[in-house]
Amino acid sequence: MDPQWINELIEEIGTDGVTINETALLQHSQDESHHPGVSPDVVASPKNTEQVATILRTASRYGIPVTPYGAGSGLDGGAIPLHNGISLDFTRMDRILHFSPEDMSVTVQPGITRLALNKQINSHGLHFPIDPGADASIGGMTATNASGTTAVRYGSMRDQVLDLEVVLADGRVIHTGSRAKKSSSGYHLNGLFTGSEGTLGIITGITLKLHGTPEHLIAARCTFPSPKACAEAAHLILMSGIPVQRIELVDSESIRQVNAYGQYAFPEEHSLFFEFAGTKGGVEEEASLAEELMKDAGCSHWERAAGSKERSEIWRARHELSYAFSHIPGKKMLGSDVCVPLSHLADLVVHARTLIEGSGLLGGVFGHVGDGNFHTSIVYDPKKPHEREKALHINEELVLKALQSGGTCTGEHGVGIGKKKYQVQEHGEAAAVMASFKHLLDPEGILNPGKIFD
Structure with missing residues (x-):
């Protein structure tokens, strides 16, 4: 490996912002999913948008893959650097940049977590309602279009985003919206980049709607x-x-x-x-x-x-x-989700329970039934490959049934690694249109390669 690009990164953002420490590489090799980890070559921890742009210009010049990393709480491998390269850690970009209680909006860096955000705004009678369960980073939640238990009332991240600051693969910095509550101007870039899992650009700022705290x-x-x-x-x-x-x-x-x-x-x-x-x-x-x-x-x-x-x-x-499922000694958990129209929800939940019981594995069915999104947690012995195959088979059967019902392969976890193979089946010709967006914005394929599309 030519170390020149690493030396350039160190010169550009400092020794405190770049590491090849084995512990750091291991930490950034995996998320909370069942997918095998892959270590990056380096972990870069920028402090601001300018440093992110610098990192991407260097990565573009040398053709180095860049994979964003937030809290590491993803469940389908979105933060795993499949092609090594740079793991872009946002731990140091965790500040509120602009808070406007009167406008009921806030602009944050991607590394701030949802609990930390709410801790700072709750005293103003406001809260940010999206709750995926884990204390995920706002950047990661935006990248996966997260939702969670409050989705029945507030929708997903896409419904909360007013504007994104995004660094493109070549280092250009763009804004996708404004601080206004709505707009009929231009294409809906907020919707395009929210849920793009770092494959189209790196999100460095998020302006969010806030809501009054219930009495x-x-x-x-x-x-x-x-x-x-x-x-x-x-x-x-x-x-x-x-x-x-x-x-x-x-x-x-x-x-x-x-x-x-x-x-x-x-x-x-x-x-x-x-x-x-x-x-x-x-x-x-x-x-x-x-x-x-x-x-x-x-x-x-x-x-x-x-x-x-x-x-x-x-x-x-x-x-x-x-x-309860993930802390069983000697076992691993495979978690997945699908989302279907409400009229099909009851049948899909029964189907999931039937598949799990037929497999002989321990597993549960739960979810946000108010919007048709539910999850499975299936426990298997990692020393027994046939058990893992059974768990994967249950996941596949549920996805196929969801698609047949007019639903989607993932309601909130994201595509990541595990749901790539269903994209054409779910989206048809639109999958090719999405791939063309990817090629337009990331022609060298350096942004989170191996996710959503191969």
């Missing part, structure tokens, strides 16, 4: 005899017009695993979790109406709580679910 919150939980009954009950809530803030399904196997993990005693039945937010009177009325609807639908174990500690306890089984 009152109520959490609730109930159980049903089957996953299908849960999904149908969730659809009933949505059809009623109740503006629920969160509505989540967790199947009985997942509850059982959470109980074993935390030594809890939650009812080991298929469960729905709710959160209602707004004014005190309105929320109390919405929660009461939801209770009436759920009991008419045949639920059991209805619980509700308004205090913060009690709300956390009700939601504990949902919040600790991923840890």
Whole structure:
């Protein structure tokens, strides 16, 4: 390997911003996914947009791959540097650049995490609502078009982005929008770069919409005899017009695993979790109406709580679910997601449960049933290749069923490595159009190569 480009990087951004330390290389070789890690040649940690542009100009000149790295919490290999090169770590770019409470907007660097952002803005009566579960970086959430438990009310990252500052492969810096709440001017570049997973440009600034903090919150939980009954009950809530803030399904196997993990005693039945937010009177009325609807639908174990500690306890089984599956000694977890039209959700959830039970593997089905997005967590023994193959087969069968139902291969995890092979099947001729955008903006193919498209 010609070290000249590494020497140039060190000269341009300093020894504190470039490392070939083995521990750092190992850390940046993988994310939270099941995909095998690949070490970069160097880790570069820029402080600002100018340094990112400098890194990309150098990478372009030498043809060096560049893979962005945020919090490393991705679930489909988006941050793995498949072709080595530079892992672009945004840990040092974690500041709020402009906060305008009166405009209900904020501009941040990509390395700030969602919890750190909310900690700084909550005292102004504002919050950023997108919650993918992990304390992901805002840059990573934008790159994957993340959503999470609040998507039923607030949508995804794409719905929250007003403007992006993006460094292109050749070092040019562009803005994709403005601080205005809407625009009819030009092509919708916000939508193009949000969800592009670092394959079209490197995001160095994100201007986001903010929302008022609700006056009152109520959490609730109930159980049903089957996953299908849960999904149908969730659809009933949505059809009623109740503006629920969160509505989540967790199947009985997942509850059982959470109980074993935390030594809890939650009812080991298929469960729905709710959160209602707004004014005190309105929320109390919405929660009461939801209770009436759920009991008419045949639920059991209805619980509700308004205090913060009690709300956390009700939601504990949902919040600790991923840890319960991923911390089984000697096992690995393969997590995946699909999203389908609401009318197909119940059938897909049943299909997922049937596939897992037929495989003989331990696994759970859960997700954001308010918008048709659900997940599977499947546990396998890494020393037994046939178990991993079974887990991958379940994932593939679910994706194919989702596509047949008019859905998508991923609702929020991103394409990364694992969902590349479904792009043509899902998008048809539009996949070629997307590939042409990639070639136009990154003709040398240095930006996160091997992701979304080969």
